[in-house]
Amino acid sequence: MHWTKVIGQKNLKNKLEYLIETGQVPHSQLFIGPSGYGSLPLVIEFSLFLLENKDVSNAAKKLSERCQHPDLHFILPIVKRRNEKVVYSHDYIHDWLRFIDLKPYGNYSEWFESINVGNRQGLISIVDIEYARKKISLKAFNGGARVCILWGAEKMSNQASNAFLKILEEPPENTYFLLIAENQEEILPTIVSRCQIVNLRPIENSALLDVIENKTNNPEILVAKAQGNFNDLLNLINxxxxxxxxxxxxxxxxxxxxxxxxxxxxxxxxxxxxxxxxxxxxxxxxxxxxxxxxxxxxxxxxxxxxxxxxxxxxxxxxxxxxxxxxxxxxxxxxxxxxxxxxxxxxxxxxxxxxxxxxxxxxxxxxxxxxx
The missing domain is CATH 1.20.272 (Zinc Finger, Delta Prime; domain 3)
Structure with a gap:
């Protein structure tokens, strides 16, 4: 696999590669850790390998370009803008694609700031879960797997959590649900119990140093402060x-x-x-x-x-x-x-x-x- 957008996390990459090579990828996984540890780019790269198999021709493209795959679906914490009665994740897809190019290690607050919602905190609503359920119930565009990435799993409303649990209880065939969260304790326990838990560890200092080697005069000090969090490291530099x-x-x-x-x-x-x-x-x-x-x-x-x-x-x-x-x-x-x-x-x-x-x-x- 070509983890072109993922910094460090060598051990975790090896484990995910093993799951694919042995055909043991579970239908639902929950990736836990601060956004700055790289859960989003890791999950995106992993999902694209599930969809593209060993086709590496797209590896050099931007994440936003590769994410425009007909069998890849995103569910995101969002808010209503203006007088919208109903809003879906796909209404924000252009903002989202821009965000994952500019700040793939960004956190929830930075996402909300990028879509200009002020101090409001986004949620994942039941209407978004129901819409995603209908989408993944259709035949895969390429006749293979389908992947649904749910970023900000702890942002699901109670109704959304219960609706999503029903999907996990009877998952569609050849469909993978990849959940990303920073705080496992805020997720419905029955959802957690139906997922394979993947805990992200801080990014290795050596990997961070390789990335910022020529971007600052005191890289060792900044890397030590960042404590394995690339988003924090970027914020320190900038x-x-x-x-x-x-x-x-x-x-x-x-x-x-x-x-x-x-x-x-x-x-x-x-x-x-x-x-x-x-x-x-x-x-x-x-x-x-x-x-x-x-x-x-x-x-x-x-x-x-x-x-x-x-x-x-x-x-x-x-x-x-x-x-x-x-x-x-x-x-x-x-x-x-x-x-x-x-x-x-x-x-x-x-x-x-x-x-x-x-x-x-x-x-x-x-x-x-x-x-």
Whole structure:
């Protein structure tokens, strides 16, 4: 097989190739992992091999061109635009094909941003599932297999989940359902039980380094920060926000320290939390991810593990100044605070309240006595 659009994941590629070579491909598989690990391009390449067999003449084409196969169907989380009463995934097919060319490792938020739906979160509705059921019940255009890729399986509504479960219970002959999700726990358990689970692991650092070798001056540092997530790596490369985020976090920490000495300064801390609300959702997530890595590195430095610290200040900040205050007493709580805020933003929590909570707890945790 020619995995031309898939970075790394050698072991998983070998397993999928084995399934095809031995004729053991199950009719339903659920691929689990962050979008940046490559689940979408992996599944697309896998599905095209099921449809094209050993025809490699199309391998060099764009994914969008290869995806225009009559026996390949996509189900996507979408939203209604304008006054539409009913909307289907195929109504967005041109947007989708452009998206998989530009950001095949992109996440749900980036997909929704690409179709200009504002802060609304897309869903997979029952009408889309029923439409797909009718399509796959027809004879395959080429007389062979049919493949249905369901991207964002955890975005199915309850009705859609129940309807899709019925399809899996009596799947059409020679039809493969390839589900992609980031969070298995949000999928109907009976759907999960009918799928072969494929867990994606972080992309190997060596593979990421090969891809970005000439795109940045400090590839090793960025790859370490990305933690196997190519989408995050691209965002790190393309973003000039690190300096701003560093300054913002340090400013917040200074205000958090001062609140302990003078409660009247809580207003300054609230102003700081309000400034975080002014960022877009993706920037807020990136700031919180920056914070997680910042505290981890400070903790490592506190334990003299300098060799594995990845932090490189862009504002001439000396990490050793904060390191004593990130210790065994609070490091877990600090990291959890930023991770949970990140998670709740993904779940469309109240951003203002989330950052007010973060500011208050930061002042409590970072002011713990040094041990």
């Amino acid at each position: 973003s000039d926000k690190d300096k701003e985020f560093e300054g913002l976090l340090i400013d917040g920490l200074r205000k958090a320290f001062k609140v302990k000495e003078n409660k009247k300064l809580i207003v300054d801390l609230m102003d700081w939390s309000a400034s975080l609300c002014g960022f877009g959702k993706e920037e807020q997530k990136t700031f919180l991810e920056f914070g997680v890595q910042f505290f981890r590195d400070a903790y490592l430095l506190n334990h003299s593990l300098n060799d594995i610290v990845t932090f490189k200040s862009k504002t001439n900040f000396d990490l050793s100044k904060i390191a004593p205050y990130v210790n065994d007493m609070n490091v877990k709580e600090l990291v959890t605070l930023f991770e949970e805020t990140h998670f709740n933003i993904l779940r469309n929590g109240n951003v203002k309240m989330l950052f007010i909570n973060l500011a208050f707890k930061l002042s409590e945790l970072i002011a713990l006595d040094v041990k």
